[in-house]
Amino acid sequence: MKNTLYILIVIASLAVSCDDDVTSPKNDYEYFPLEVGSYTVYEVKEEIYSAGKTEPKTSSWQEKDQIIDKTDDGDSESFILARFTRSTGSDYWVKTKEFRINRTPDKILTSIDSETFFSLIFPVSESVRWNGNAYNNRDKEDYFYQDINRPYSESKQRFDNTLTVVERMDSSIINRYTGIKKYALGVGLIYDDQVSYEYCQTPECLESDIRVVESGTHRTRKILEFGTSK
Numbered sequence: 001m002k003n004t005l006y007i008l009i010v011i012a013s014l015a016v017s018c019d020d021d022v023t024s025p026k027n028d029y030e031y032f033p034l035e036v037g038s039y040t041v042y043e044v045k046e047e048i049y050s051a052g053k054t055e056p057k058t059s060s061w062q063e064k065d066q067i068i069d070k071t072d073d074g075d076s077e078s079f080i081l082a083r084f085t086r087s088t089g090s091d092y093w094v095k096t097k098e099f100r101i102n103r104t105p106d107k108i109l110t111s112i113d114s115e116t117f118f119s120l121i122f123p124v125s126e127s128v129r130w131n132g133n134a135y136n137n138r139d140k141e142d143y144f145y146q147d148i149n150r151p152y153s154e155s156k157q158r159f160d161n162t163l164t165v166v167e168r169m170d171s172s173i174i175n176r177y178t179g180i181k182k183y184a185l186g187v188g189l190i191y192d193d194q195v196s197y198e199y200c201q202t203p204e205c206l207e208s209d210i211r212v213v214e215s216g217t218h219r220t221r222k223i224l225e226f227g228t229s230k
Contacts, residue, residue: 039066161185
């Protein structure tokens with residue numbers, strides 16, 4: 001009887017171990033894979049709120065980020081990305097800018113529009129926090145991880161292993177500033193949601209349970225496709 005019980009415990013342990021091997025990512029760096037030729041296409045939607053307007057001005061377009069070059073400098077790798085935009089899926093891509101991503105053993109830095117952001121830190125853990133603005137002149141923002149190694153669906157695509165980076169989560173009766181990004185293992189950025197709202201501050205607005213956006217923006221980027229072109 002004892003032998004039978006021991007065998008069952010071993011089998012159960014092996015089953016859990018095998019399951020962990022399947023669901024646990026092998027390499028944290030694969031949440032932000034970088035390879036010359038790889039690209040990602042996003043659907044971008046933006047809402048701009050203006051004082052005196054009851055409805056926001058809305059717009060949408062597509063963006064494609066593609067790695068076009070790479071340089072090595074010891075433990076650091078630098079990648080140049082080109083960003084292309086188009087109004088709809090039937091239009092031609094137009095190159096709008098280039099930006100740089102630096103990868104070191106412990107971090108990912110994204111330099112775009114003359115500012116550098118501390119995008120990811122390694123190893124990935126929900127216990128770690130870091131200043132996403134450590135390499136620019138903006139105010140300190142504590143970034144942190146959530147929902148590590150969780151499945152997520154976006155644009156009719158399912159990603160088995162994803163994580164969320166909370167970049168900002170500030171809300172009050174007068175404003176809301178939030179920013180989150182989701183990354184998928186073997187893919188990279190799949191979702192980006194940035195909100196910057198100023199709420200109405202008249203006595204009537206402040207007494208209401210419903211917040212009225214007076215000015216600000218809300219922009220989302222959602223993955224449409226990804227791949228590699230040689």
